[in-house]
Amino acid sequence: MHAHRVTFLLLLLLPASPVLANLDVHPMRVHVDAGRTSSIRVHAQSSRTQYIRATVRQVVAPATEDEHEVDAPPGDASAIAVTPGMFALAGGGSRLVRLIALEPVTEETAFRVYFEGVRAADADAHTETNETASATIGVSLVWGVLVNVLPADGQVAMQLAQGRLHNRGTLRLGIRRIEQCVAAVCSTHDIERSVYPGAALALPFQPVAGARLRVHYRLSRDGYREHQQTLLP
Template sequence: MHLYRPVAALLFLLPAVPVSANLDVHPMRVHVEAGRTTSIRVHAQSPRTQYVRATVKRVVAPATEDEHEVDEPAGADAALVVTPAMFALAGGGSRLVRVIALAPVEQETAFRVYFEGVRGDDPEAMPAPAPTASATIGVSLVWGVLANLLPAAGEVSMHLEGDHLHNRGTLRLGIRRIEHCVGDACTTHDIDRSVYPGGALALPFQPGAGARLRVDYRLSRDGYREHQQILLP
């Protein structure tokens, strides 16, 4: 950690200047139903025309310690594509980008769609470095939008096994909180974790004999709407 202290000290000596990103992307999370499309809007925060490249990565073991990403095949072998994958963005303008589900999935699958500015003279090049001296420093950020591809017939199914909650369905469970009741005594545990199909959540308590659990959760297709399910150990 001590290697970074001189750099941090120099940063404090630099004059304070506004910092702005070249791009803005909305929304940062979308879902795509089988055979349908959704849209992401990319906004230019720079007065100059810039070129933007979109790439798709598949998320493996999402919302776990083993989460990582792999390249999604291009063309007909892809489950999810973005069009256009490369486009010019006029200064101060915006562009609507379509996210298209090409191949059906058996269970909800996570992808990330990355947007980055690239040099117009070489679309394959890395983003051009930001200027080092300016009244406003432009920062070339890479925006990653989480895109969840849904199966045609989604199913919610959760089961308790000891102190673990298992997702046996085909949809992601956005667990918000779990109320653990034994008799008339209830304790609410805020969780705020995603559990994808085939995954499990370690509970912060051990359900006792005769306990009752109320699970509050969200689904990708329903936005902020909450659902509830009662479980008995």
């Protein structure tokens, strides 16, 4: 799914510098409820100390052809904060990074939190480190974690119109499949697409008059639990 893809960016820096060992970030997708926190764990995959910086970008028009990212507002103006935003990661160690919901959102909003290695000289003065730590980078992977911030009172609402499934609610719909039933005969269409509030999904089939459409979907806060709703064309 377009909006759920794992983002890996390969940064090519000075070829004469040593190579920064890879990181392991888990999970690659999280949600944050209004007024709550969530967490991501960053693991080191080498014996060398690394300096890690976290940056936040907001995903605009997620899961559509127009999806793109913009810099998230700094500080309290942003919907989420990442703490710590810069830290030293000891060789073979791990660090728990917390995501904090700051500003309330009126509908589910997508962000990506990027974790990348930086040079020791670029690390913030407040970074937790020690005098013997050293880390330089030549080639580094940047990990992008998809973060969904949820409204306090999220609502599910969907509508069929002109062969499209419209999300009229305030929560993302992780559409899994749609069954079209005419009398006792049903056909199943696997879809696997996210539909964010205000967006619409073009159905891969033509709804039949008098049929019942059973939509199977997931919500960000419910993990793999499936929900369903029946609609009439």
